[in-house]
Amino acid sequence: MKQFQAIAAIAENRVIGSGNRIPWHLPEDFKWFKQMTTGHILVMGRRTFESIGKPLPDRTTIVLSRSNFSHPGVRTAGSLEELVPLAADRQVFICGGAQIYAQALPLCSDLYLTLVKRVVEGDAFFPPFEEQFE
Structure with missing residues (x-):
């Protein structure tokens, strides 16, 4: 059984980040992310958390890290x-x-994607998913 859900915004070239930042500003997507995740558990890596800087309100934040x-x-x-x-x-x-x-x-079990309809420069990319999800 698949236990988790994933949520992301990705550019046409699969970019999700640049220099540990999101390379676009989409207020509507932030609102949708908040609506989808409020009251639930968020799991992210240490670098993603550091880019945010604090736990997001009304959500349990869990950081995956091999360090202390x-x-x-x-x-x-x-x-x-x-x-x-x-x-x-x-x-x-x-x-x-x-x-x-x-x-x-x-x-x-589920993947929620916002497609940013442009190609952007970046150094973090969303992995292939097409064969796992409809």
């Missing part, structure tokens, strides 16, 4: 497997970055 990462108001986990029990009674959204998406997509 610590931040007030944030839970940490060393692997996705540690998070499987949480998914039994709560929605768990995978929300970046590239390495975390690559690890987590095989464990996701």
